[in-house]
Amino acid sequence: MKKNIFKIKKRELIIIAITLIVGISLGSLFFGSSSNNNKQALNHSETENVEKITWTCSMHPQIKKDKAGDCPICGMDLIPLQNNNNVEEADPNEIQMTESAMKLAEVQTYIVKKGAPEKSIHLLGKVKADERNIASLTARFGGRIEKLYVNYIGQNVRKGQKLASIYSPELNTAKQELLDAAKYKTENPSFYKATRNKLKLWELSDTQIDAIENSSEPNIYFDILSPISGTVTKRDVAIGNYVKEGNPLFEVINLRRVWIMFDAYESDLPWIKLGDEVSFTLQSLPGKNFSAKVSYIDPFINANTRVAQVRIEMRNSNLQFKPEMFVNGILKSKTASSSEQLLIPKTSILWTGKRAVVYVRVPNRETPSFIYREITLGAEAGTFYVVANGLSEGEEIASNGVFKIDASAQLLGKPSMMNPDGGKVSTGHNHSETKMSNEEMKAMDDKNTNVSYSKKVNNKFKTQVGEFVNIYLKMKDAFVATDEKMVEKEANNSLSALKNVDMKLLKGDAHIEWMEISKTLKENLNGIVKMKGIEMKRSHFSIVSNKIAEVIEKFGINLKSPVYLEFCPMAFDNKGAFWISKDKEIKNPYFGNKMLKCGEVKKEFNNN
Numbered sequence: 292m293k294k295n296i297f298k299i300k301k302r303e304l305i306i307i308a309i310t311l312i313v314g315i316s317l318g319s320l321f322f323g324s325s326s327n328n329n330k331q332a333l334n335h336s337e338t339e340n341v342e343k344i345t346w347t348c349s350m351h352p353q354i355k356k357d358k359a360g361d362c363p364i365c366g367m368d369l370i371p372l373q374n375n376n377n378v379e380e381a382d383p384n385e386i387q388m389t390e391s392a393m394k395l396a397e398v399q400t401y402i403v404k405k406g407a408p409e410k411s412i413h414l415l416g417k418v419k420a421d422e423r424n425i426a427s428l429t430a431r432f433g434g435r436i437e438k439l440y441v442n443y444i445g446q447n448v449r450k451g452q453k454l455a456s457i458y459s460p461e462l463n464t465a466k467q468e469l470l471d472a473a474k475y476k477t478e479n480p481s482f483y484k485a486t487r488n489k490l491k492l493w494e495l496s497d498t499q500i501d502a503i504e505n506s507s508e509p510n511i512y513f514d515i516l517s518p519i520s521g522t523v524t525k526r527d528v529a530i531g532n533y534v535k536e537g538n539p540l541f542e543v544i545n546l547r548r549v550w551i552m553f554d555a556y557e558s559d560l561p562w563i564k565l566g567d568e569v570s571f572t573l574q575s576l577p578g579k580n581f582s583a584k585v586s587y588i589d590p591f592i593n594a595n596t597r598v599a600q601v602r603i604e605m606r607n608s609n610l611q612f613k614p615e616m617f618v619n620g621i622l623k624s625k626t627a628s629s630s631e632q633l634l635i636p637k638t639s640i641l642w643t644g645k646r647a648v649v650y651v652r653v654p655n656r657e658t659p660s661f662i663y664r665e666i667t668l669g670a671e672a673g674t675f676y677v678v679a680n681g682l683s684e685g686e687e688i689a690s691n692g693v694f695k696i697d698a699s700a701q702l703l704g705k706p707s708m709m710n711p712d713g714g715k716v717s718t719g720h721n722h723s724e725t726k727m728s729n730e731e732m733k734a735m736d737d738k739n740t741n742v743s744y745s746k747k748v749n750n751k752f753k754t755q756v757g758e759f760v761n762i763y764l765k766m767k768d769a770f771v772a773t774d775e776k777m778v779e780k781e782a783n784n785s786l787s788a789l790k791n792v793d794m795k796l797l798k799g800d801a802h803i804e805w806m807e808i809s810k811t812l813k814e815n816l817n818g819i820v821k822m823k824g825i826e827m828k829r830s831h832f833s834i835v836s837n838k839i840a841e842v843i844e845k846f847g848i849n850l851k852s853p854v855y856l857e858f859c860p861m862a863f864d865n866k867g868a869f870w871i872s873k874d875k876e877i878k879n880p881y882f883g884n885k886m887l888k889c890g891e892v893k894k895e896f897n898n899n
Contacts, residue, residue, distance in 0.1 A: 385661065386660065387659070388660070402687050403687070405633055408634060408670065411673060415877065418615065419549065419552045420524075430540055441523050454523075454541050459513060524543070552602055553600070558671065560588075565585055566585060569584070570622075572620075635690075647668045648664070649664055649688045650688060661689055663697075745847035764873050789809060789812055804845065808842060836868070839871055843896050855894065856893045856896065
């Protein structure tokens, strides 16, 4: 009995074991397959996520690749592009930049706000006599100069002082008529009055006429008296000269009050109004500052010089202001409108000739984004411009590194300064490739003119640039004098000075930049030497001038005194041209004596 029970249990244990094995096998078959499928699905999903990562360059955000590697432009390691949480809201024309890209490109922003537009205007002028205090004496009757009491120009005289004595038969006849009429003035008052008026028309005073009337017989000589107190500035007669009616005799000017006449260019006139204060200095009175208020603005523009006269008036009791002295003035003014207006920095604006362009930062983006916008500008306000239309208060715009953003927009086919409608620039290579062509890289470099290496440039290099500029200034003076041989001589000297600028003192991008600029300088200096005709030489000179201004801006300069960037709007058929000068006083190298004073100071360069 016990044996049977044991056998049954043993058989049941075998059945249970077999059942468990079969169950495990079936479970492994069904559930294991599902698990593998889940793992494969998970791995596939992860692979898809990896494949979706876009790699870009922190310095050149227009570069986008589907795998890690090096930037084809600068060779930096590519970084993964961060996803924008607001992609569904993004404008397709936005230019995205990472924070690190903004730092490397030196992109800075500015919040648009209202303010009172102010501007400091540099004015050049001269001391002039007050035209209301000028007395010109002419002969009212013919005669002979018998005596001179004023022997030289510059002699000071008082009102009523004798200047000369004249013998005039005509006047003597009129004097005798007065003596005869005076005897019968009671019986014939009209004739008596008429004889007195005749002498008054010859500018005899009542005192002189009374003296004639009270004398027993007329004096054959007549004294010419000064009508005002002042300085004799002209003497057109000598003893023994015969003069006719209307001939000039003397000019007397009262210099106790003088005018300071400044030249104001058209672009400055909106900033100048009556009552504005002008601070000024004179070269002959170093260390002294003067100021006065604008009392007159010329309503006309001079057709030749393209300037209007702005006048202030000064007391001159000690005669320290002498006519024709040069004066340097500064007028700090606001526009005629007293209301505050929108202002943006000049550095934020891209110019295309007709259009002004800014890049506006898109709000509410985790990744910095900018978008192209055309605006309308108002008056220039120092380092700012007034915005007439296109921006609102509180908007944020790029104020530095704008060319870098615009270059990215061009290469991505989005609206940009040179291509406002967008569209990919044709470069002649396979657009499926992310590698930039040489043309694209050059286009980007050409736009990157806001870069400044001044803080990193060796002072020795800046000194060498200063020596080159000093010789350029001599060439500029030769153009002012329209001396073709001297122009060629100084152009050759400039070429020698350019060779002495050691480019080995520059590193990296600065070195490459200098190589390109110096090449252009050399080509155009050679053009000045070889081209025939002063006008052809001037066309090359304008390019040299532009490049030198760019050199000073980008690399800095060491000079003993500041130099000035000056501009003539009428050069080259009103296209305008710049030049560098050591003086604020305009001496135009593009017209010489024909329009010597045509131009204005645009900027001052100091050591940097």
